[in-house]
Amino acid sequence: MINIVLFGKPGAGKGTQAEFLKEKYNLTHISTGDVFRYNLKNNTELGKLVRGYMDAGDLVPDELTIKMLQEEVEKHPDTKGFLFDGFPRTLDQASALDRFLATKNWEVTATVALEADNEILIQRLLERGKTSGRIDDQDEEKIRNRYQEYNEKTAPLMEYYNKQNKFHPVNGIGSIAEITERLSQVIEKL
Ligand code: AMP
Numbered sequence: 001m002i003n004i005v006l007f008g009k010p011g012a013g014k015g016t017q018a019e020f021l022k023e024k025y026n027l028t029h030i031s032t033g034d035v036f037r038y039n040l041k042n043n044t045e046l047g048k049l050v051r052g053y054m055d056a057g058d059l060v061p062d063e064l065t066i067k068m069l070q071e072e073v074e075k076h077p078d079t080k081g082f083l084f085d086g087f088p089r090t091l092d093q094a095s096a097l098d099r100f101l102a103t104k105n106w107e108v109t110a111t112v113a114l115e116a117d118n119e120i121l122i123q124r125l126l127e128r129g130k131t132s133g134r135i136d137d138q139d140e141e142k143i144r145n146r147y148q149e150y151n152e153k154t155a156p157l158m159e160y161y162n163k164q165n166k167f168h169p170v171n172g173i174g175s176i177a178e179i180t181e182r183l184s185q186v187i188e189k190l
Contacts (some may be wrong), residue, residue: 001106002027002081002190005088007157008114010146011121011128012172013179017114018085020180025187028076031085035068036060037134055135057142059089059149066096073100081109089154094161111161112186114172114179118147 004027006014015031022029036054039047046068053060069087076082088094101107122143129137136142161167170182 001079002109002187003084003101003106004081004187005084005108005111005161006086006114007111007161007167008172009116009118009121009150010143011125012114012116013176014085014114016176017180017183018083020176021183021187022083024180024184025081025083027081027083028079029083029085030069030072030087032065032069032087032089033085035072055142057136057145057149059153062090062092062096065089066093066100069093069097070100088157089150091153091156091160094157108161108166110166110168110186110190111157112183113158113167113169114183115169116172120173122147 002025004021004025006018006021008014015034018029018031021027036046036050040051040054041047046064049064050060052058059065065087069084073082084097088097098108122140125137125143126140128134129139136146158167168186170179170186172179174182
C-alpha cells in the first residue's frame, strides 16, 4: 500500500501529473476538486453547498471536504494505494487524513510537491480558463484569492509533512514527461 499526496499551488500541474502517475503505479486517484466539480455539474445537495465557495476561489469548509474524502476512500477498499490530488489543503484536513487512514492501518507514505513560481502559474491558469469553462480560472482576482488561500491555509502543510520526513519537492517547470520522470524518481525510492 502506498498513499501519495500530490501537493502544489493551483495550476502547478497536479491533475496532469496524476493522470500519468495513477496508471504507472496503479493508484486510485482522488481529486477533491474534480469530485466537487462533478457535484456542481449535477447540482447535487453537496454541489449546492459548495458552489459559492468554489466560484469565489475560497476553500470549501473542512467538515464538508473531509466527509466527502472519506466517502471516496471507502469506495475503494481493495486498492493498492491512493493518489490524493488537492487534498489535504489545511492542517485540520491533514490530521483528519492521518487519523482516518490509521483506522485502516494505512498512512500517508509521502507528499510530492510540484514547485513553480506564482506569476508563471497565474498566467497558466488564465490560459486554462479560456477553454476549461472553470469560473475560478477566468478572473485574475479569483485566482489571486486562491493563492491567498493557499498561502494562509495550505502552505503550512509543507512543514507538517517535512517534520515527518515525508515532504519531497520537485521542480514543476519543464515538459510534462520531464516532470513525470522527476516525480517517478521520488516515488521509486519510497
Ligand atoms: P482544484 O481543482 O484542486 O483547484 O480545486 C478547485 C476548488 O475546489 C478549490 O478552489 C476549492 O474551492 C475546492 N477544493 C478542492 N479541494 C479542496 C480541499 N481539499 N479543501 C477545500 N476546498 C477544496
